[in-house]
Amino acid sequence: MIYLDNAATTGKKPPEVISAVNRTLNELSYNPGRGGHSPSVKAAEAVYSVRKKVASFFAAKGAERVIFTPSCTYSLNFVVKGIMHRGDHIIISSMEHNAVYRPVETLRKMGAEVDIAEVIFGDSEATVRSFKRLIKKNTRAIVLMHGSNVTGEIFPIEALGEVCNEKGILFVVDGAQSAGLIPIDMKKMHIDYLAVAPHKGMYAPMGTGILIANKDIPFPIIEGGTGSQSALPYLPEEYPERMESGTLNLPGIMGISAGIDFISKKGMDRMYRAEMGLVDRLYSGLKKIPNVQIYSEQPHLYKSLPVLSFNVKGKDSSRVAEYLNNKGIAVRAGLHCAALAHKRLGTVTSGTVRVSPSVFNTVADIDALLSAVKFMK
Amino acid sequence: MIYLDNAATTGKKPPEVISAVNRTLNELSYNPGRGGHSPSVKAAEAVYSVRKKVASFFAAKGAERVIFTPSCTYSLNFVVKGIMHRGDHIIISSMEHNAVYRPVETLRKMGAEVDIAEVIFGDSEATVRSFKRLIKKNTRAIVLMHGSNVTGEIFPIEALGEVCNEKGILFVVDGAQSAGLIPIDMKKMHIDYLAVAPHKGMYAPMGTGILIANKDIPFPIIEGGTGSQSALPYLPEEYPERMESGTLNLPGIMGISAGIDFISKKGMDRMYRAEMGLVDRLYSGLKKIPNVQIYSEQPHLYKSLPVLSFNVKGKDSSRVAEYLNNKGIAVRAGLHCAALAHKRLGTVTSGTVRVSPSVFNTVADIDALLSAVKFMK
Numbered sequence: 001m002i003y004l005d006n007a008a009t010t011g012k013k014p015p016e017v018i019s020a021v022n023r024t025l026n027e028l029s030y031n032p033g034r035g036g037h038s039p040s041v042k043a044a045e046a047v048y049s050v051r052k053k054v055a056s057f058f059a060a061k062g063a064e065r066v067i068f069t070p071s072c073t074y075s076l077n078f079v080v081k082g083i084m085h086r087g088d089h090i091i092i093s094s095m096e097h098n099a100v101y102r103p104v105e106t107l108r109k110m111g112a113e114v115d116i117a118e119v120i121f122g123d124s125e126a127t128v129r130s131f132k133r134l135i136k137k138n139t140r141a142i143v144l145m146h147g148s149n150v151t152g153e154i155f156p157i158e159a160l161g162e163v164c165n166e167k168g169i170l171f172v173v174d175g176a177q178s179a180g181l182i183p184i185d186m187k188k189m190h191i192d193y194l195a196v197a198p199h200k201g202m203y204a205p206m207g208t209g210i211l212i213a214n215k216d217i218p219f220p221i222i223e224g225g226t227g228s229q230s231a232l233p234y235l236p237e238e239y240p241e242r243m244e245s246g247t248l249n250l251p252g253i254m255g256i257s258a259g260i261d262f263i264s265k266k267g268m269d270r271m272y273r274a275e276m277g278l279v280d281r282l283y284s285g286l287k288k289i290p291n292v293q294i295y296s297e298q299p300h301l302y303k304s305l306p307v308l309s310f311n312v313k314g315k316d317s318s319r320v321a322e323y324l325n326n327k328g329i330a331v332r333a334g335l336h337c338a339a340l341a342h343k344r345l346g347t348v349t350s351g352t353v354r355v356s357p358s359v360f361n362t363v364a365d366i367d368a369l370l371s372a373v374k375f376m377k
Numbered sequence: 378m379i380y381l382d383n384a385a386t387t388g389k390k391p392p393e394v395i396s397a398v399n400r401t402l403n404e405l406s407y408n409p410g411r412g413g414h415s416p417s418v419k420a421a422e423a424v425y426s427v428r429k430k431v432a433s434f435f436a437a438k439g440a441e442r443v444i445f446t447p448s449c450t451y452s453l454n455f456v457v458k459g460i461m462h463r464g465d466h467i468i469i470s471s472m473e474h475n476a477v478y479r480p481v482e483t484l485r486k487m488g489a490e491v492d493i494a495e496v497i498f499g500d501s502e503a504t505v506r507s508f509k510r511l512i513k514k515n516t517r518a519i520v521l522m523h524g525s526n527v528t529g530e531i532f533p534i535e536a537l538g539e540v541c542n543e544k545g546i547l548f549v550v551d552g553a554q555s556a557g558l559i560p561i562d563m564k565k566m567h568i569d570y571l572a573v574a575p576h577k578g579m580y581a582p583m584g585t586g587i588l589i590a591n592k593d594i595p596f597p598i599i600e601g602g603t604g605s606q607s608a609l610p611y612l613p614e615e616y617p618e619r620m621e622s623g624t625l626n627l628p629g630i631m632g633i634s635a636g637i638d639f640i641s642k643k644g645m646d647r648m649y650r651a652e653m654g655l656v657d658r659l660y661s662g663l664k665k666i667p668n669v670q671i672y673s674e675q676p677h678l679y680k681s682l683p684v685l686s687f688n689v690k691g692k693d694s695s696r697v698a699e700y701l702n703n704k705g706i707a708v709r710a711g712l713h714c715a716a717l718a719h720k721r722l723g724t725v726t727s728g729t730v731r732v733s734p735s736v737f738n739t740v741a742d743i744d745a746l747l748s749a750v751k752f753m754k
Binding site: 001003005008009010011012013017018021022025026029030031034036037038039040069070071072073074076077081097098099101102103105106197199205206207208209221222223224225226227230231232233234235245246247248249250251252318321322324325330331332333334335336337338339342348 | 378380382385386387388389390394395398399402403406407408411413414415416417446447448449450451453454458474475476478479480482483574576582583584585586598599600601602603604607608609610611612622623624625626627628629695698699701702707708709710711712713714715716719725
């Protein structure tokens with residue numbers, strides 16, 4: 001099977017990652033921060049070293065601001081629902097994933113003001129203007145994805161970060177699709193909260209997520225044992241404890257660590273360029289096939305991620321994906337959990353066929369896909 | 378190191394569990410319910426088969442009612458915060474873990490009525506009476522742990538389940554410490570919601586949790602992509618999708634499956650009796666050591682779990698645990714994330730030393746512990 005749905009989760013995990021999980025299960029199945037005995041301390045030290053590595057990878061404020069979560073969806077819920085007071089205003093983009101859209105709709109029902117800023121494809125400045133136009137006195141936060149999980153377009157994080165920084169607005173970035181592929185510098189980009197899906201571009205196991213909270217989270221939604229200040233009927237103020245109730249996914253966390261090592265060893269820029277080379281080839285090839293409509297801009301280094309959406313005119317995306325599946329090629333059809341993006345693209349009914357290579361895909365994979373689409377009846 | 382903190386997480390995971398995780402990482406790192414291609418379908422089928430296995434293990438209403446969560450803490454937050462309307466009354470026991478106590482305290486702040494029913498040690502009927510006395514017209518739910526994570530005592534789930542069933546009160550059981558050790562039959566015990574920590578008595582990897590919701594959850598707290606009905610701005614009504622936003626922990630879920638197989642193969646009753654034999658030996662041995670105070674009742678089959686708390690008079694629990702740690706024995710000291718239980722026991726200041734064997738511990742482990750305590754100065 002040629003697997004080209006790596007934007008959902010990277011289908012091939014590096015041997016280093018699998019070994020790290022394996023080693024953790026065999027040697028480090030201990031509950032960090034619980035009990036104070038040597039095995040627990042060893043586990044806590046291991047987790048702390050991963051926090052440091054993650055903090056440095058994303059230029060976070062500090063290791064203690066790195067929160068391990070069950071998935072990027074949880075990271076986004078934690079921040080979106082954790083920072084808004086009654087009557088606050090929040091602006092999200094018209095391309096956001098349901099992991100932002102659905103929580104924000106719940107906030108709206110509970111009395112928050114919500115606005116959706118129109119993303120202008122291929123025009124960063126116009127996109128920033130869309131946001132600026134909506135800023136009000138009570139705007140507490142802006143949420144923008146770093147790159148689209150549907151079209152692959154990279155959005156103007158740095159420029160919007162500056163705007164937020166100037167105006168004292170909290171800036172939340174959904175790095176689900178970008179983290180591990182392109183650099184994210186929270187300091188330079190003025191990102192207050194960064195949500196990450198390590199099981200995608202960072203090649204970690206499924207079941208992992210990261211939230212880096214450079215600023216506080218007044219309203220945590222998950223509460224429980226933190227291994228610290230256990231006599232309190234409420235969560236401690238300290239980070240990351242405040243945001244990490246219950247037992248951590250230690251095998252997953254050690255997998256994240258190995259994923260970062262894998263990227264560092266291979267070279268993030270080199271990996272990214274290789275994948276972009278594949279998407280570029282895909283784009284050019286699809287352009288030549290009549291009846292194919294592409295929803296992504298022409299791939300450009302550091303303007304897009306290795307994710308591309310297309311349709312075959314007159315055919316439902318799921319029919320195309322099914323046909324490709326029968327030819328041994330796995331691509332994702334449908335809405336990709338992003339209702340807003342498809343409203344913006346006009347593809348709510350058909351969905352799109354999404355292709356997303358990883359570093360393990362080859363030119364031959366792309367050519368096989370192109371050839372299959374070409375001969376589809 | 379002799380590891381006797383298995384109530385925090387079982388320190389040795391069976392080779393079958395590790396293999397299952399390994400196999401999943403190698404062959405099944407695909408996002409179930411996303412995309413419709415064969416790898417995704419294969420992953421969805423694998424997850425569904427685990428749901429069926431879990432449903433049958435706990436006599437749940439159906440496989441679709443088995444919700445995979447990141448940990449038992451999340452399971453408890455999901456249900457406690459998910460079923461209460463404004464003004465509803467909830468009763469919890471005086472032994473509940475912070476994973477129940479802290480969420481319930483937040484509910485109280487938001488307008489819920491909360492009562493704490495006094496557990497009477499060694500007297501099930503009196504404990505049931507404590508709850509019954511507090512039931513009011515607006516009592517929506519009762520939460521009780523199946524067994525204490527501090528003393529190991531098993532509480533009268535079946536009797537309280539009958540009361541709840543008669544009175545139309547939702548019955549929530551925290552099975553964190555009991556699941557995998559003693560049978561839990563949701564039907565027979567009239568349990569509406571069961572929270573499980575598979576990484577403890579079920580020998581699954583850390584980072585796993587289960588919530589079985591035989592009844593609905595009106596207010597989910599985590600929202601995002603569900604791979605279904607993606608065009609909706611809110612979560613679908615269907616279970617388990619409604620409660621499983623974002624990417625699942627597939628390696629962990631397959632680990633749960635292998636954990637159940639491990640228990641079935643070894644025989645749950647046989648495993649339980651072996652562990653209870655160790656705790657019984659521990660109890661008798663500690664009884665003979667002057668200056669030792671035991672907080673657990675005398676171990677009794679199906680009246681207690683293999684968890685025992687003690688203190689050495691005049692010494693802080695952490696000092697005893699540290700001493701044992703230096704002798705190569707890992708036991709947990711402190712409050713065990715259970716503020717209420719220690720209030721009840723009068724050990725909020727000192728904490729307790731907790732010993733919790735797994736099936737991998739031996740008589741020699743217990744004897745080493747006893748000998749060390751005996752010669753402690």
